[in-house]
Amino acid sequence: xxxxxxxxxxxxxxxxxxxxxxxxxxxxxTKIYFISAMELPIIDIQISFDAGSMRDNGKLGLAALTSGxxxxxxxxxxxxxxxxxxxxxxxxxxxxxxxxxxxxxxRSLTDQNLFEPAFENMLRILKxxxxxxxxxxxxxxxxxxxxxxxxxxxxxxxxxxFQENLYGEHPYAFQxxxxxxxxxxxxxxxxINFYKKHYVAKNTIIALIGAISREQAENLVxxxxxxxxxxxxxxxxxxxxxxxxxxPIHIEHPSEQTHIALGQIGYARSDKDYFPMLIANYILGGGxxxxxxxxxxxxxxxxxxxxxxxxxxxxxxGTISASLQTRQENAQQAIELVKKIIQEFVEQGPTEKEVIxxxxxxxxxxxxxxxxxxxxxxxxxxxxxxxxxxxxxQVWSNKIEAVSLEQINDAIKRQIKPEKMILFTVGKRSS
Amino acid sequence: MxxxxxxxxxxxxxxxxxxxxxxxxxxxxxGLKILVKEDHxxxxxxxxxxxxxxxxxxxxxxxxxxxxLEHLMFRGTEQYAAGQFSKIMAENGADExxxxxxxxxxxxxxxxxxxxxxxxxxxxxxxxxxxxxxKEFDKEREVVIEERKLRTDDKPNSLMYEIFKATAYQSxxxxxxxxxxxxxxxxxxxxxxxxxxxxxxxxxxxILVVVGDINPEEVLxxxxxxxxxxxxxxxxxxxxxxxxxxxxxxxxxxxxPAKLPNLLMGYKVPSIKTTEESWIPYALQLIxxxxxxxxxxxxxxxxxxxxxxxxxxxxSYDAFGRLDELFVFGGTPTKTNTVETLENAIREQIQILKxxxxxxxxxxxxxxxxxxxxxYEKDSVFYQAMQMGQLETIGLPHDLLDQFxxxxxxxxxxxxxxxxQKYFIxxxxxxxxxxxxxxxxxxxxxxxxxxxxxx
Numbered sequence: 001x002x003x004x005x006x007x008x009x010x011x012x013x014x015x016x017x018x019x020x021x022x023x024x025x026x027x028x029x030t031k032i033y034f035i036s037a038m039e040l041p042i043i044d045i046q047i048s049f050d051a052g053s054m055r056d057n058g059k060l061g062l063a064a065l066t067s068g069x070x071x072x073x074x075x076x077x078x079x080x081x082x083x084x085x086x087x088x089x090x091x092x093x094x095x096x097x098x099x100x101x102x103x104x105x106x107r108s109l110t111d112q113n114l115f116e117p118a119f120e121n122m123l124r125i126l127k128x129x130x131x132x133x134x135x136x137x138x139x140x141x142x143x144x145x146x147x148x149x150x151x152x153x154x155x156x157x158x159x160x161x162f163q164e165n166l167y168g169e170h171p172y173a174f175q176x177x178x179x180x181x182x183x184x185x186x187x188x189x190x191x192i193n194f195y196k197k198h199y200v201a202k203n204t205i206i207a208l209i210g211a212i213s214r215e216q217a218e219n220l221v222x223x224x225x226x227x228x229x230x231x232x233x234x235x236x237x238x239x240x241x242x243x244x245x246x247x248p249i250h251i252e253h254p255s256e257q258t259h260i261a262l263g264q265i266g267y268a269r270s271d272k273d274y275f276p277m278l279i280a281n282y283i284l285g286g287g288x289x290x291x292x293x294x295x296x297x298x299x300x301x302x303x304x305x306x307x308x309x310x311x312x313x314x315x316x317x318g319t320i321s322a323s324l325q326t327r328q329e330n331a332q333q334a335i336e337l338v339k340k341i342i343q344e345f346v347e348q349g350p351t352e353k354e355v356i357x358x359x360x361x362x363x364x365x366x367x368x369x370x371x372x373x374x375x376x377x378x379x380x381x382x383x384x385x386x387x388x389x390x391x392x393x394q395v396w397s398n399k400i401e402a403v404s405l406e407q408i409n410d411a412i413k414r415q416i417k418p419e420k421m422i423l424f425t426v427g428k429r430s431s
Numbered sequence: 432m433x434x435x436x437x438x439x440x441x442x443x444x445x446x447x448x449x450x451x452x453x454x455x456x457x458x459x460x461x462g463l464k465i466l467v468k469e470d471h472x473x474x475x476x477x478x479x480x481x482x483x484x485x486x487x488x489x490x491x492x493x494x495x496x497x498x499x500l501e502h503l504m505f506r507g508t509e510q511y512a513a514g515q516f517s518k519i520m521a522e523n524g525a526d527e528x529x530x531x532x533x534x535x536x537x538x539x540x541x542x543x544x545x546x547x548x549x550x551x552x553x554x555x556x557x558x559x560x561x562x563x564x565x566k567e568f569d570k571e572r573e574v575v576i577e578e579r580k581l582r583t584d585d586k587p588n589s590l591m592y593e594i595f596k597a598t599a600y601q602s603x604x605x606x607x608x609x610x611x612x613x614x615x616x617x618x619x620x621x622x623x624x625x626x627x628x629x630x631x632x633x634x635x636x637x638i639l640v641v642v643g644d645i646n647p648e649e650v651l652x653x654x655x656x657x658x659x660x661x662x663x664x665x666x667x668x669x670x671x672x673x674x675x676x677x678x679x680x681x682x683x684x685x686x687x688p689a690k691l692p693n694l695l696m697g698y699k700v701p702s703i704k705t706t707e708e709s710w711i712p713y714a715l716q717l718i719x720x721x722x723x724x725x726x727x728x729x730x731x732x733x734x735x736x737x738x739x740x741x742x743x744x745x746x747s748y749d750a751f752g753r754l755d756e757l758f759v760f761g762g763t764p765t766k767t768n769t770v771e772t773l774e775n776a777i778r779e780q781i782q783i784l785k786x787x788x789x790x791x792x793x794x795x796x797x798x799x800x801x802x803x804x805x806x807y808e809k810d811s812v813f814y815q816a817m818q819m820g821q822l823e824t825i826g827l828p829h830d831l832l833d834q835f836x837x838x839x840x841x842x843x844x845x846x847x848x849x850x851x852q853k854y855f856i857x858x859x860x861x862x863x864x865x866x867x868x869x870x871x872x873x874x875x876x877x878x879x880x881x882x883x884x885x886x
Contacts, residue, residue, distance in 0.1 A: 087726065
């Protein structure tokens with residue numbers, strides 16, 4: 001008992017030094033988020049665009065192909081020359097597209113002799129990409145190969161079927177990597193037009209963190225935005241329809257384990273249930289080994305190595321799911337068990353103690369979520385993209401603390417619909 | 432170190448930077464080695480406890496035992512019931528887990544800085560007080576069997592890598608998969624786990640590494656308080672079988688349901704620990720970077736761009752093994768190429784290393800990347816602790832890391848050529864090819880997707 005009391009004191013005294021987020025917006029509408037972090041001679045910059053695959057507009061894979069070819073030629077330099085400039089100064093450059101956004105990212109030392117060439121090179125890639133036909137073709141082939149590799153992975157097959165079936169015709173349904181049918185017909189012109197329309201100042205969020213002053217950050221931002229066309233703000237993504245009424249979906253695959261997911265359409269990032277559901281999900285199956293699902297399925301029965309639940313709110317409604325993998329002969333037993341746990345959770349809700357423990361974990365763990373420049377950078381982009389308040393990081397723990405058991409129960413009843421959840425399985429069909 | 436320091440001092444005015452980062456070292460009377468490093472950027476601390484035990488220590492028919500024991504370390508002690516460890520850590524907001532490799536088993540917690548005592552208390556408790564019972568053992572073995580299926584058996588490339596290693600190493604215990612062979616997993620007993628725990632889990636076979644927003648003196652006092660009373664064991668170091676010479680190329684084929692072919696090529700090479708001439712591992716490390724470090728490396732330049740032979744291609748070498756290592760090349764050919772073409776293209780790159788001296792400009796570029804990476808890694812307290820622990824478990828001093836860039840910089844183009852000529856020879860080569868077999872019908876059975884989306 002003494003031990004517990006000590007823990008409690010430690011919990012109350014938790015110190016969280018969370019750096020201030022500075023924000024400004026340019027005349028053209030670009031949102032800037034900046035943290036000055038002087039401890040390490042490093043600067044990180046992430047420039048994000050509303051140019052994810054949800055903007056593919058029927059040309060599946062276009063956002064990813066555009067992003068993937070961005071650094072394959074710019075100005076009068078070819079891919080190799082661009083790569084050498086970064087490598088010569090030890091800078092790390094990357095780019096990528098997800099469902100909701102596309103971004104480019106640079107990590108460099110702050111020494112001007114190292115930083116300047118890297119920064120200029122990034123600007124070149126951002127503003128003057130040439131999308132050479134030969135390189136575009138190579139990236140297309142790589143994407144097609146990647147689709148092949150998904151077919152040999154039961155977890156990829158599951159995730160693809162899950163998204164496609166739950167979202168139906170909604171833009172969230174489609175894989176960022178495109179399809180075998182769509183990729184071959186994407187033209188260079190499609191790519192150039194996508195770039196021109198989406199990589200524009202109005203659709204841009206710039207996040208910076210590093211050993212620079214506000215003034216220096218403002219100068220960098222000016223240089224990023226010079227000559228970047230303002231463009232048009234894109235229309236909002238349509239609302240996500242309700243969870244469709246579907247029978248269980250099975251995909252035959254010669255794997256030894258059956259990969260299982262139960263899922264439904266959930267809620268958006270801006271929903272008032274966001275914080276109550278964060279706690280609810282932790283209790284149900286979001287907390288490594290201590291949540292209900294891993295406790296029952298793994299720790300008590302040894303049925304699976306990995307079993308968890310997740311909530312993934314996006315700009316529009318995300319999904320709510322539970323998933324695991326188990327040997328084929330145990331699949332039916334595991335599915336029944338998971339259904340039972342979810343059903344009980346929705347009917348009876350969490351206990352008071354579970355809520356206290358979950359809050360302790362989430363608030364106590366927060367310091368670890370923001371303990372590096374890398375992690376803070378991605379939070380800055382998240383704050384910008386989902387229009388979260390500037391003090392989001394400062395008040396996060398308070399928001400968690402403020403949620404009541406009643407609010408959690410209400411949220412669970414509103415959001416989790418066991419009878420609507422669709423069952424997905426990938427593996428050998430049971431005989 | 433000199434270069435790195437001068438570089439740092441130019442850019443930041445705080446000259447205490449280097450001073451702050453000095454690692455404090457202490458060995459308790461019971462043999463526990465403690466390394467503490469300050470990093471005050473965030474109010475967090477990472478604590479890792481490393482045991483010198485892993486799959487390369489395992490005996491015949493007992494593969495996977497170290498990893499299974501790692502799982503069992505969470506299943507209760509005399510003082511705490513099964514699962515309590517993780518519950519207490521969760522309530523304290525910790526990120527926690529464990530990992531096992533060929534040479535070590537490590538446990539870690541990352542917590543808010545003033546909760547370090549909780550981590551020490553529970554780690555000290557399970558270092559000597561583990562309670563192993565049949566029920567937990569049986570259940571956890573099932574979990575590990577599922578883990579093996581998930582990580583290896585159902586992933587063609589992982590399975591191929593496992594078979595490749597077991598083929599390349601003839602007598603070295605590095606041929607053992609960390610997770611264990613399935614027949615061994617099924618045969619391991621509670622007695623095996625108890626004996627393994629008794630034999631290796633003791634303060635004199637462990638290293639405690641702490642990095643974060645802490646006062647080193649306080650950490651050392653706290654560590655003494657919790658770990659100081661633990662009894663040491665008689666640890667008899669394992670005599671590991673050395674790898675015997677190889678007399679000719681070994682080629683294997685792995686046939687599994689898959690869509691993409693894959694190629695692995697491995698040459699026998701020494702590690703920093705086993706090398707006769709100290710410069711060799713550094714030359715090999717540089718070769719790995721020359722071929723596959725950054726987007727301008729030779730593999731990307733010639734095999735992915737240039738000739739467009741590979742979709743992916745890599746070279747890797749771990750200089751920090753306890754025993755002799757493999758220098759591994761691997762990749763997947765593009766659709767219009769074969770694994771044979773890819774093998775030839777890799778061999779061509781190896782041949783160039785043997786016949787032409789590496790340009791100074793190339794070495795300069797790699798050095799710039801290494802110097803920068805050394806600073807970037809300070810953004811992660813976990814990684815800093817991880818590197819120290821890894822070195823110490825194989826008996827190398829942790830401060831070797833500070834000299835790493837300097838040692839690499841001292842390597843000459845001639846030495847790189849010599850290393851390539853000496854080690855990249857067919858008689859020490861193993862080649863594995865994944866030959867994809869048809870997957871069964873992938874179309875959904877209940878409700879075809881093609882009906883739904885019209886593609």
